[in-house]
Amino acid sequence: MSIAFSLLIALLVATPAALFISYIFAQHALYLLTAIMLASVATAASPADIIAAATFRRFAWAALFPIAWMMIQIVPLPIESLTSPIWPTAAVALNDPSLASRISIDPGSTLRSLTWYLAVLSLIISTILLARDRNRAEVLLLTLTGAATFIALESLAGQIEFLATALPDIGRSNSHSFAVAAVIAALGNSATIAMAMERHSSRAGAIRPLSTPLLFRIALGVTGIVVSLASLAALGQRVLLGLTGFGFAIMLFVATARRLGFRPWPSAILAAVLIAMTAVATLSLARSTPLVDLLSFVISDDQASLAVARRALSDSSWTGSGVGTFARLARIYQDYGVGSALAAPSTAALVAIEWGRVAIPVLAGFTLQLFLFALRGAVGRGRDSFFASATAAIVVVVLCGSFVDGSLLNPTAQIMLAAAIGLGLAQSTGRTSSI
Incomplete structure (x- = not known):
């Protein structure tokens, strides 16, 4: 598995370069790397790895639902009420009854989205098997956190007029595309601080005085947190700043629950109840809010994209227009004279x-199932709980953040999120876990 792990580290190290390379190149590079990683992991997997991987069969429906749904959107359907109105209209206009009735208005784009999803899913599976080893998990956490922090630093540098003018590619980071990376950086740096303190204090159960290496690691972690939060503030992501603080609270909750000896399931249920109460209180303030505005909880600065989303949502059916087709819809619904296609508001x-x-x-x-599993695993783990607690915090913050902006749609953010999920799932069970 050394080859697969080296490729995974190289992939994460290269993610900050996404600002300077084309999306198509990055997409095909991910296809190649995930194929090699999955093949290497499959051939080198031990019986213990296979048994451990069986633990995650509970997520089979979560993994298969997107595949099944995209396939349903692509293939011809005999039930006309499920299909998009564009196909019967096209059949009449072209006088060609053979035109298939599908949900997706662009089956090719949906098929490309399915291929991308399979690559991301392969990355998660490979990361789960590779990160079961504690040493590899530590290296992966440090690499992921470092890459995310560097992206946040690039985004922050884009706010400096001189750098944005001299390096236009850095200037393009002055968008909301990398807000998720800043969130991962902030929570990942918190996990690295927790890891440094755990490794320093729990050897043989002895509490040793603070050392220079420990203080240096803590200083690096604090600096990374400051950079990440400053990046979110500079991007005007005040809601994501608050959600990141909620992520810190989740990690603190896990640490407190472990110290007080709480059981995993009661702790997970208590956290879920607190989150549900917060969600209900928030949604109650928006009962009269139109659906598209509710799905873009913070009104976008780009009112044109919000208007396009509102028109598209009012015309779409409950089955959707097809994964990967928003760009085509935007060209249909955007106002005349708008040059480039608009992005989704959230x-x-x-x-x-x-x-x-x-x-x-x-x-x-x-x-939420993934969040509860990671949270329960974090409370049940021993000194390695920070892996799963960071993943639990990242997952719930990203879920809430999906109503704020569209940064999760960025391929770089999806790669980093997949690595974070795989790392947390791999370290949610172990010898020190009681789940």
């Missing part, structure tokens, strides 16, 4: 349009 709004309204609660439910 990830949740895009999911409601492309996947259909029914997909929002389903995908949110799967995400």
Whole structure:
């Protein structure tokens, strides 16, 4: 597995370069790397790895639902009420009854989205098997956190007029595309601080005085947190700043629950109740809010993209227009004279349009299942609990953040999130876990 792990580290190290390379090149590079990693992991997997991987069969439905749904959107369907109105209209206009009735208005784009999802899923599976080893997990956490912090630093540098003018590629980071990376950087740096303190204080159960290496690691972690939060503030992401603070609270909750000896399931249920109460209180303030505005909880600065999303959502059916088709819809619904295609105001709004309204609660439910598993694993773990607690915090912050902006739609953010999920799942069970 050394080859696969080296490729995974190289992939994460290269993620900050996404600002300077084309998306198509990065996409095909991920396809190649994940194929090699998955093949290497599969051939080198031990019986213990296979047994451990069976633990995650509970996520089979969560992994298979996007595949099945995209396939349904692509293939011809005999039930006309499920299909997009564009196909019967095209059949009449072209006088060609052989035109297939599909949900997706662009099956090719949906097929490319399915291929991308399979690559990201392969990355998660490979990371789960590779990060079961504690030493590899530590290296992976440090690499992921460092790459995310560097992206946050690039985004912060884009706010400096001199650098943005001299290096236009850095200036392009002055968008919301890398807000998720800043969130991962902030929570990942918190995990690295916890890791440094755990490794320093828990050897043979002895509490030793503070050392220079420990203080240096803590200083680096604090600096990374400051850079990440400053990046979010500079991007005007005040809501994500608050959500990141909520992520810190989750990690603190895990540490407190472990110290007080709480059991994993009661702790997870208590955290879920607190999150549900917060969500209900928030949504109650927006009962009269139109659906598209609710799915883009903070009104976007780009009112044009919000208007396009509102028009597209009002015309879309409960089955959606097809994953990966928003760019085509934007050209249809945007005002005349707008040059480039508009982006979705939020990830949740895009999911409601492309996947259909029914997909929002389903995908949110799967995400909460992942959160509860990671949180329960973090409380049940020993000194390695910071891996799973960081993943639990990242997952719930990203879920809430999907209603704020569209940064999760960025391929770089998806790669980093996949690595974070794989790392947390791999370290949610172990010899010191009681789950």
